Amino acid sequence: MSGASTTDAVTDAALARETKSDRTLHALIFVGLAMAVAIAPFLLYPVLVMKILCFALFALAFNLLLGYGGLLSFGHAAFFGMAGYVCAYAAKVWGLTPELAILCGTAVSALLGFVLGSLAIRRQGIYFAMITLALAQMIYFISLQAKFTGGEDGIQGVPRGKLFGLLDISSDLALYAVTAVIFFAGFLAIYRIIHSPFGQVLRAIRDNEPRMISLGYRVGRYKLIVFVLSATIAGLAGSTKALVFQLASLTDVHWAMSGEVVLVTLVGGMGTVFGPVAGAAVIVAMETYLAQFGASVMIMQGSVFVVCVMLFREGIVGRLARLFRVSL
Template identity: 75%
Template sequence: MADTAALDPAPIAAARPESRDDRALHRRVFLGIALALALAPLVLYPVFLMKVLCFALFALAFNLLLGYGGLLSFGHAAYFGMASYVSAYAAKTWGLTPELAILAGTLVAGLLGLVFGALAIRRQGIYFSMITLALAQMAFFFSLQAPFTGGEDGIQAVPRGNLFGLVGLADDRVLYAVVALIFFGGMLLIYRIIHSPFGQVLKAIRDNEPRAISLGYRVNRYKLAVFVLSATLAGLAGATKAIVFQLASLTDVHWSMSGEVVLMTLVGGMGTVFGPIVGALVIVTMETYLAQFGAWVTVIQGAVFVLCVLLFREGILGLLARRLGRPL
């Protein structure tokens, strides 16, 4: 049984072959996103945009696991946060260039996902979710106590450095272009994974795991593979965020970060290709422009989540896709 059954199986539409019209629609969406990325810095603050892109990539990575793998993880902050710490430490202490620092953080997140995933996939449903939460809490307390993380102070004043030793990233607009390329590349990779034969098997396991086993698929191998892919891409988002904000802190690895990415995915549309981007935009915008309300921002986010569950369980883009009759 899919691990998302405790939430609601309705948001995940039944898998169907992608038609030529669907592919044409998705190409237009990709072109629209590319155009929006190019024009956005002209009207919005680049640092805000970079934050949205980092969290959008994080949400896309999580949606790969939940929306297409059917695995609900409550511990994805572990990969996002640990990659952030490693990237910040590599840039500040080792003096690595930003691309190498981001790569180091991403690789560590992938290795951590391999270890944690190998343990977690031994169980299903709520037990799987609780194991991921417990493992993430271990990562949090490690980050709190480890000498290289700076404890409660975190790693501050992380240098942005020069990309490939040539292009300085001190200018927010230059760094935005780099982050936009990372986001767009990650999005294309996730799209390719979803629409590959591997992705089709994932959907089959999500929808009917016993039948997939009866057909001869080694289900646990597929689950572990998608877990590692999701953790690695989440790490890419976290490592990039550390360079953008020149900071890695306990906030990145705290359990609330795991809850936040679940919220982004569900608000945008679980099991949709582009929904997590919309969800990340909504949540980050709320956090940024409602910051004056202090702790009440969390209450407002909770109210938005409740409204989404009650009024459109498919999420914003899931509802739009149902109205259009096309997968988004």
């Protein structure tokens, strides 16, 4: 089944015709984004911006799978949260340096992505969503019961440590620089994947799977690879978040987190390059703002879901792309 093809028709047609000027525009946006990220910690609370960057990277990873692979995973919290646990455990109990701890979290997430992905790609469409949701729920219960995750308490007081054993990153600004570098590295990797021949095959599978099978492509293998890639980068985001908040908890493996990343991507624009970043900024800002009034995050998220699905399926960046007739 074709995942998001209905709304992507516009942006996707644009992507097929993506010209040199579009690439230049993307480069300009990247530069603008880099400048904004450089200035942001001096204007806003750095931890808030780091939270946005982690969520944005998480959503970018998710969008790689949904927007370009057409696979709606409703269990991405499993990768985000489990990587956070492993990273926190490695940093706190094993005393690894932050870059090694993040590497551990990301590697475990990739492995988990391989195992869960090989199971989930056996079914398509709506079943795929239900299977990923159920498998992630299994990971949730394992996290609840396992010893190393600390159960209801989670892993608290994770040390940020010294990068490569040399640079102290315990201050917010130092960690901010690291987070920003990780974010852009992940983002550029995803950009490269989308614009590679692999990315083209992926979109073709999303749009017409039977035809790609008859053309001789091993569709299952492509789906599994993109699933693992997506899980890996989601794990990178989760590991980084564990260091930022010095905490790994059940919240990050809960199904609500899986729903939140879907929401972020939907609001920003599925199948757009920059959508997840815009979505993350909007959703995190909205939640932070509303939390001050003690409003129910659940009702807010649900309402945004309903409004977006009914009236605003192309998302913020999708709408902008159509307005200016560019590919974003």
